[in-house]
Amino acid sequence: MKNSREFQNFYFENDVVRQVVIALPRHKVAHFTLNVYDNMAEGEEPEKKRRRIEELNENMVVDGGNGDRSDWQGQWDHVKKFLERAGPFTHPDFEPSTESLQFLMDTCKILVIGAGGLGCELLKDLALSGFRHIHVVDMDTIDISNLNRQFLFRPKDVGRPKAEVAADFVNDRVLGCNVVPHFKKIQDLDESFYRQFHIVVCGLDSVVARRWMNGMLLSLLIYEDGVLDPSSIIPLIDGGTEGFKGNARVILPGMTACIDCTLELYPPQINFPMCTIASMPRLPEHCVEYVRILLWPKEKPFGDGEALDGDDPKHIQWVYQKSLDRAAEFSITGVTYRLTQGVVKRIIPAVASTNAVIAAACATEVFKIATSAYVPLNNYMVFNDVDGLYTYTFEAERKENCSACSQVPQDLQFLPSAKLQEVLDYLTENASLQMKSPAITTTLDGKNKTLYLQTVASIEERTRPNLSKTLKELGLVDGQELAVADVTTPQTVLFKLNFIS
């Protein structure tokens, strides 16, 4: 696999701008025969003849028996202009050639994460830009509320896996394109799977999944004597949208700011305080949360063990009615069915247009990196079209001690008398860590010991008493190494515990 990695020459164009540039060494690109028109162009063909042939090319609508090349004549003319012509703004290593298009079509392997609003757009954008080897991973099935933007799906597809329907659609419509679907969680695929791709594009709505993917690509990096082997880098293009706002960014894992370097850009999810929900609601949202969190488990309206399903209209209807009752009790107005569903499912508004914009920007970056036709975005672009059309492009900076990509050991500073609960709170609440359900293990007396783990109920129960013990009581010493596992990363993060006095 490693031999087929085409990305190698990284260098900084100048010290001031620090533009990171990726180049494809030509000799590694797959072999293919030169296009007939280029043979002529390279020969001594008279101008007139060339022109006549090109006009013929333009006018010929139907494929004129060009053997196994099943494209229409002219189908890729829009793309070719950028690949077969020299220009003043190209990547410094760019060499115009017909090989680039061939590389896109025959060799370059792209992974699209998510087949939702962004994913559908990305698949179409990539397929129509000449990419043919595309994999797509999505664990979701199609819901009717997807149809206002996820345009590869039709009403008849509701309930089917997004990845499969999207792949079928693109394969069916874009001749020669081979989209391979994976109806799976990203966590169910391993390193050997991810390693096969040249570029990964994310169209996700979850920060946790983004961080996991970021962590996976970081885990594929190879360092020799502390020096990063550039051929082990798989560029990550990440898109995100919310309503009329979005962002697109290019990440070269190990070289430029990664998702975790800029974690402060994603504000932690705000939850209403429990006392507000339980005893002093003021907003309709508080009433819905009361029903969702407190009333549902108590009343078990659909039987014991039946979890609240935001997609089940009967469930939402029940929550809605009970929320109305709760609101009436406190003279709160504004509880509606739509609001109820929005709170229960934590719905983020979404439209076709923003997804189209952000996916297009991401796909342009994939194209730039795959072909070196242009210097890629360095490295973050935000978009907002609430008031006019606004974009802002900037270079997000690497965090020197990023817990995901810095290779710097992470320090934890605590008093020996601090309780394990405080460590846990720090891991979840610190703005640059924002872990979800960290599991903490360490080595004591040469043995692995789980200090706390909450994802398995029996272990949680057994380790819960540790939370109220002090670090000293747990037998931890200054300089102790703590290994922390979390859903936000496929790798265990190592922390060094430093006692402060």
Place this chain on the structure above:
Amino acid sequence: MTDHKTSKEQKYDRQLRLWGDHGQEGLENAHVCLINATATGTEILKNLVLPGIGAFTIVDGHKVSGEDVGNNLSKPKVTCMLNDVVLILQNRAQAATELLQELNSDVSGNFVEESPDKLLDNDPEFFHRFSLVIGVQLPESTCLRLGSVLWDAGVPFLVCRTYGLIGYMRLIVKEHTVIESHPDNALEDLRLDQPFTELKHHIESYDLDSMEKKDHSHTPWIIVVAKYLEKWYSEHNSQLPKNYKEKEAFRQLIREGILTNENGTPEDEENFEEAIKNVNTALNPTKVPSATEDIFNAEQCENITSQSPSFWVMAHGVRDFVRNEGNGKLPVRGTIPDMIADSDKFIKLQNVYRDKAMKDAAVVSKHVEALLQSFGKPPESISEQEIKLFCKNAAFLRVVRCRSLAEEYSMDTFNKDEITSCMDSADSEMVLYLMLRSVNRFYQQHSRYPGVYNYQVEEDINKLKLCVNSLLQEYSLNVNVKDDYIHEFCRYGAAEPHTVAAFLGGSAAQEAIKIITHQFVPFNNTFLYNAMSQTSATFQL
């Protein structure tokens, strides 16, 4: 029927949360005309068909070509038609219509197999019927002709163009009014500097000094600030804390009000913390924002006639309110942010604002009614609900007026200052505008775009340079266009790469939705996107 309604609600759920049922209704009543179903054109329509625009009509005289297949949404099906000569020779308008229609059965799609120029020759009124006309990849001459017809007819016109890695949009609308601009970070309208009578009474009903601890720490911060403001006034000659130093002193005053326990340490009173945190915005003087003031002073607001759109009638009504009952202030918005408080205290306070907002809107209603009656129009021609919405948004009203294409092109009225000042930096997106204008000039002279075929690129660079120079000369623009851009535009060869078309497709669709729903604020008036650097800029030309 109800089933259809609920399924629609489900399908459009994610967008109804942005523009509401009334925005959706506007969208479903709109009829958009798209000229040229190229990659950019079909992408725009796709993003309008998905959210459920009422109807579209494609005007296109072209046949489907191989290039369309490589970059067009309609590529998919068209590719399947690879060996179907009959369908391939189909008009591009029809092919695109069928493919787009498939995306959403609620939408009615039509097509006209005619070039826009022919329609302008034979039936210019054809274009009058649309809510919006979107012209894509139009030659300059067609664009200007159509622009003039639509300007006179008062039909909004959105011009879109993908040229290589450059996206261009131009909006031409004489006057576009927005009630719901949905600002991102709007200041609250709390009137703490000038409390209305009902709010004063409500504040008086609190006595922080005699309160139980539980009530004290569950008093909304608005009340806390109001109470300490009274104290401040008595010591500061009834003047608001103005500068940083005074505000800091005021915060300290509030901090001293936090209850202490028997040891003298302050209790944990989150409502007081909130009060301290909100001092800065809470003390913002209540005033009419300048954008709203401009609307009041506009000629359309001054001279209401029976033909005046309801926006202006309502604006006049609100202006009357401000100048009379409102004592220089807008109607109260009637909303407050969530804050630490028990339910009862919060709801009571919320109702004080809400009731006042209703009262103010009712007064505005009377003004509007009187105005309507003076033209012999029934008072119900503007609904109570519309007036309430207008009052609630009175601080966020926006009017967008774009210059016409004729003004942009005329030697006397073109925006020389904007162009020259932007061109002080040679890589400003303005250079892309000048290049597009030069490319149009090239087309005029050579009946083709530069660099379409590989062998043309080198020789066209000089020809295009001549066009750049003649453009600059004609408009007496003393600016420098770098040769690199001339070369780059020849390299583009008028290509319409899919990802740039898709970027523009999303942006243009959103602008169309703004125009149709009268929500959010459209750009004014020229947008340029540079996919090479992922940057963009908006100019008034």
